[in-house]
Amino acid sequence: MSDALPDVRAFRLSPEVVAPLKMRLPDVALRTIDAIMTEVPAYAVPFAGDLGPKIERAVRAALGTFLELVSRADGPEPQSPLGPALEGAYALGRGEARNGRSLDALLGAYRVGARVSWHELAAISVSSGQPAATIAHFAELVFAYIDELSAASVAGHADQLASSGRARIRDLEQLAQALLGGEPEHVVRAAAERADWSPPRTLTAVLVPEHAARTVVDLLDPRTLQLSEVLLVPDVDGGSRAAVLGLLRGQRAVVGPARPWLQAKASYDRALRTADLIEPAAARTVVDTDDHLAELVLTADPQALADLRARVLAPLTPGADPKLVETLRSWLRHQGRREDVAAELFIHPQTVRYRMTRLRELYGDRLRDPEWTSALIIALTVI
The missing domain is CATH 1.10.10.2840 (PucR C-terminal helix-turn-helix domain)
Structure with missing residues (x-):
């Protein structure tokens, strides 16, 4: 077997080779499923439950697609039989990502399925008198097919993660906009739920240049919200406030007071007023609004x-x-x-x-x- 897998679309097997394999396809599918249930525990429950018959049909369809692909007649066709199989594998990858799972189990199932189905199909070919060269060539095609399905699932998984990540970033930005805009409580709570964001006790507004915000945010509480040059940092009070001020050292920043999370706009407004009132002496100075309460009171009007x-x-x-x-x-x-x-x-x-x-x-x-x-x-x- 060569190091590089062949293009499964480019190879054909004779009807004499494929006919006995198609006849035994249901048995091969069942043996493949049994092996996956045994060797990939993550799929044992789905196979044994209500999804079992559906998964069995999917495995049988995948094997049938393979046999159809390698035995179809030469010549132009409107669509390769591989297309629907790749779409299904892509959808499987997206589904794993949506359910918060890695691809380890799915790719493991592909590997087990390839090995077992090849073993079963090879045994049928041997019993039907096929020469060793044909059987070896058949093995290459099986693993090339599984490689195509695996690649499609990897692409689907990656696309779903990217799409989900972009959607969540958008939801978090909308939550920040609702908080800073002083939207009604029910609107803010709905935005937090939509973003799958767990509210902290308090939020503190931090004004910092956008390029610095992208760096600083990775050092703060994972629930920190960012909207352009505004960070809303959870639970910055007591000793944690000193820690955050320390992290900001070397940046031009204005740190507002901690406020109950639904009142984050009050912290933002205080930070804005302080930024207008206090011109830092140096380009990289952290201004704590708590240090300027007298000026804020006396310049309120x-x-x-x-x-x-x-x-x-x-x-x-x-x-x-x-x-x-x-x-x-x-x-x-x-x-x-x-x-x-x-x-x-x-x-x-x-x-x-x-x-x-x-x-x-x-x-x-x-x-x-x-x-x-x-x-x-x-x-x-x-x-």
């Missing part, structure tokens, strides 16, 4: 902050000395401690006293009013 500044800084005329504003900010920060103000501004304490006298002339008793001083602190210290 930018127009209100502008109005507040206009109101409380009104006593300082547009032409007022900028040093007065600088001194007022330091005085508020140090709660009126003149020496500390002087040290911060690198000026003499007497200069601080002079400037504060001028500010008291402008503000009057309002510098003693707690509400006014609080407003001034916000107006002068918020970035």
Whole structure:
């Protein structure tokens, strides 16, 4: 037998060789099935159950197709008998993938089937007086046929896995869109079920450049959802938050707060606001929104902050000395401690006293009013 298997489509056997094989085909099919049940345990239950008769017919059809293929007359034909057999093998491969099984059992069944059917068919050929050369040639054709079926099943299995993978990626992206879009709970839960995704306790939004997201996502919880430059990472709280921040080190990223998974949009919104508010000092800086809560609170309404500044800084005329504003900010920060103000501004304490006298002339008793001083602190210290 040569190393390379022949093309089973190109060979013919005489009717005298094939006729006795066709007569004994049912017996050969039964012996083949018995051997597969014994040697490939994964198929024992399906063969013994309700599927048994269907599988028996399928095995008999495969053997019949082979005999039809190698004994058909030469000349043009609309379709080779091999076509339906290959389609069936392809479908078997897809079915194994859909059921979450590898091809080990199916390919094992093919190997057992090839060996047993060849043994049985060869015995029939010998008993009918066929020469050794014909029987050897027949063996090549049997194994070439099984090789064709195996290749078709491998292709079907691979195509199903690729198709299923693409479908699940699409379902997971739609789930992420539903969460970030703030869809109603029943819509989000339906999307999670469709994607076969097990909800965590919380989700944390992480903003990171898309090229980096593709790298980082493989290091995170397998349930992490990705939509372009947004990652939704499960259960990032406590010690796990520090771990995630560590994984992101070296990337430009903004990490939102952990929120109940159905409220992931709140984490995303916080991360977006922080990204707008905080410009990282370096290109590769991780920003934790928990570190910027004060700025977020105080800048929640930018127009209100502008109005507040206009109101409380009104006593300082547009032409007022900028040093007065600088001194007022330091005085508020140090709660009126003149020496500390002087040290911060690198000026003499007497200069601080002079400037504060001028500010008291402008503000009057309002510098003693707690509400006014609080407003001034916000107006002068918020970035």
